Amino acid sequence: MNLRRKIFSALLGLSLIPLIFSILFLTGSFSKKMKQLMIANTQYLLELQAAALLDTVDKYLFERYTDLVDYTGLDVIQNSISYSMYEPANIALKTLKEKNDNYDHLFLFSLQGKILAGNKESGNEWFLQNIAKEDFFQEVKQGNFLAQIKKEDSKFALLFFLPVRDAVSNKVVAILMSKINLKVIQEIIDNYVKEGDVFILEKEEKNILFANDGLLADAMKTVGFAIEKQENKGSVVCLEGNNKKIGGMALEKGYGAYKGLDWRAIVGLGEERIFSEVFVFLKKLKLWMTELMFFIIFVILILARIVSKGMVTPILALANFTKKVADTGDLTQKIDIDSHDEIGVLSDSLNRMIYNFYVIVSEVKKTSDMINDLAKRLYGSTDQTNASTQNISSLILGITQGMKTQTQRISETMLIVKKMTDMVEEAAVNADEGVKNSRDTVELAKQDMEAARQAVTKSSQIVEVAKEIAKVVGKLETYSQEIGRIVEVITNIADQTNLLALNAAIEAARAGESGRGFSVVAEEVKKLAENSAKSAKQIAGLIRDIQKETVLAVNSTQITSEQAEGGMSIIGDVSKSLNRILEVANVAVEKVAKIAGNSDVQLSNAQNVYKAFHEVSSISQETESSTEKVAGSVQEVMASMEEMAGSARTLAETADNLQKLVRRFKL
Known part of the structure; x- marks a missing residue:
């Protein structure tokens, strides 16, 4: 039985313990859930049974x-x-x-x-x-x-x-x-x-x-x-x-x-x-699971005893061997373990690894010697390159400073040209407005000329009307005089009638009772005569008022006619003045139009000058930016050279340290 199977058996047995605990827990949880479910279902059925019973x-x-x-x-x-x-x-x-x-x-x-x-x-x-x-x-x-x-x-x-x-x-x-x-x-x-x-x-x-x-x-x-x-x-x-x-x-x-x-x-x-x-x-x-758990624990303890006895001894030998190699650095040693399981494979692999370390450390020693020599040479070259780069950086910084000054002067000139362009543009605008105003003046003069001509015509008509009114007023005065004479005749007749009525009244009084009717007629005739005389006096008063107003109207008409003739003379003078203003305005329009045209040309030239300076400024700024970029690149090159010099120094130090480490191993 190899080590893998032993460990697998032990772990499998150990894994069964939490599995059994899980089964026990799930059994308790399942019983609780089942109990709750059965309670709910039973309660529902009992409710239905109670409802059916009541029904x-x-x-x-x-x-x-x-x-x-x-x-x-x-x-x-x-x-x-x-x-x-x-x-x-x-x-x-x-x-x-x-x-x-x-x-x-x-x-x-x-x-x-x-x-x-x-x-x-x-x-x-x-x-x-x-x-x-x-x-x-x-x-x-x-x-x-x-x-x-x-x-x-x-x-x-x-x-x-x-x-x-x-x-x-x-x-x-x-x-x-x-x-x-x-x-x-x-x-x-x-x-x-x-x-x-x-x-x-x-x-x-x-x-x-x-x-x-x-x-x-x-x-x-x-x-x-x-x-x-x-x-x-x-x-x-x-x-x-x-x-x-x-x-x-x-x-x-x-x-x-x-x-x-x-x-x-x-x-x-x-x-x-x-x-x-x-x-x-x-x-x-639950009882079966508990008994099974105790049986598995007993089997696991026996397997753990067997596995530990077969694994601990060779593992301790491997641990002592690796500790000795780590302490002494002796890569010439080997370990011999007679085992056909994974521990034997591990010991063979450890021997091959130490031999490979021996080969690698030997090559590292040779390589560290070469790196140390190259690092010293590289350090000397970087010092020379760094000095040359610093000289180039100083020259480029001078050029950059000159370009900044040139760009500043061009910017100041552009501001002056911009102000001049704005002034020319403002003059052109004012000239255009002057042309417009002059043309408006000519139009107004023409309108005033036309109004003057119309005023002369109206004044002539007023004079003619005033003359006609004077004639009519003259005739009215003649008619008033005729009416006055007629009123005098009526007044005389009324006076005579009054006298006749008075005489008739006297005669009627003399006649007594027989003349009483005639006396009444005479009295009425007397009243009529008095009323006629009174009306004649009123008419005479009105005629005198009309004659007075007529005289005033005649005088006013004559004054109006004279003023209209004077106005015609003044309007004629105004018309002549407007003719002269119109001529002068036409000349002014032509001159202002020429000034406006010249202003437009000056504005176009000023704008072209401003564009030229703007292009020169852009070129100067681009040149300045490029110079700054070159200066920055030179600074970066200098930084890189310094970094390279530092790396060369670090490389030399690393090579020295590597040689010291290699010397710790026994080859």
Whole structure:
């Protein structure tokens, strides 16, 4: 058996230990996960079983409800109430009770709470006599069905109350009460769940109503279980008592017209029933794994003893041999180990390696001698090259400094040329604006000339109109004078008429009573004459005002005509001045246009000069940059030469050190 197989066997055995621990851990984890899964599945199944149980109970109670509804509609019940003959109803209720075991008692009450039919129940006379005072009785009188749990000593009673309606008027005329036989529900529970514990609790889990296999008494005495709710649907997580149990809870939903009483059904199953076979298998598996682990550990210990005895001795010999070679540097030694496994191969390889070291160190000694000689020669050459490079660097630095000065002067000249170009450009712009303004002046002069000509024409028209107005005003003055003469005639006539009226009045006064009518006419004529004289005076006043205004109008017209003629003379002088301005402006436009053209030429020349200087500056900068690059390259060459000199020195020192190291070996 070679070393590889021995080590492989030992490692394989060692690897089985963590494998077994992993299997044990996984077995425990698997059992835990399986337990959780089985708990979840069992709980879900128990919840379904609890829901089905409640559904069966609700279906049974719904059948009792429908039976009682049918009984309230029987003719014998209706007739007994209608004719107040209750013996037939009493017989019918007794027959119904004896027909099956679904009802313990049946009673027919009047709306006042009086028992009309049914057998009296001993021990509950007080309840039956005072039932009309109960709130639920009043609710049933309103026509509502009601199911109620009533506690009797240590037991419970389930009571159904149904309103009895008249077949014709549909009014509530009586109330039928039935006490449901709870033994039937207990039988349903006992037959439905064969294994496990079953509880049916009242609303809010205050009281236990039913339990299977005689658990009711124990549960009520000891309350030997606890309910842990989840937030969803009120599911039961576990039932805890003497033995831990898994449980499921369901809520009552009712069945058909029977709405239920919000009961809760709990079905519990002990863990020992769920996990009995699984736990037995897992315990056996864990025991087998533990025994296997101890057996493997024993085998590994034996293999480790055998392997260590066959490996340690030759390995110690190899360790001593390598230590001796490392301490003395003697490469002429050999080791002899008589082994056909990997350790024997290792000893042969070690002998070949030492021989190869012997050959390599011999060649290294020869090479180090040659390198030492070449390093000394290289060091001398680098010193000479470094001196020449320093001279070249000094010359290039001088050239670089001159190029920097030249570039600076060119940059200053470019600034001056740029300022001159900007001034020429500004002059060209101003010249262009001058040409534009001069042309605008010529256009304005032309417009003013045209306006002057139009003003002369308008002034001539004004003079003509003023003359016409003067003629019209003259005629108006003539007409006013004629009207004045006519008004004087009218005034004279009015005065004469007034005198005649006065004379007529005098004559009428003389005539007495016969001249009274003539006196009235004379009075009216006198008034008319006075009014005519007054109107004539007003007309004369208006004519005098018109004559005054006419004289003023004539004077104003003459002044306007004279001013218009003077304006025509002034406008003529202005027109002549504008003609001279137009001529001068045309000459100025031509001269300014020539100046603008010369400015454009000067601007173009200045821009060309600036471009030339810019190109010279770029060339100078490129030359300066190239010179700096050359200087940098020379500096790099100098640095490289210095580095080469340092490397030569380092190489010589390394060769010396290498020779010292080679001398440590025995060849």
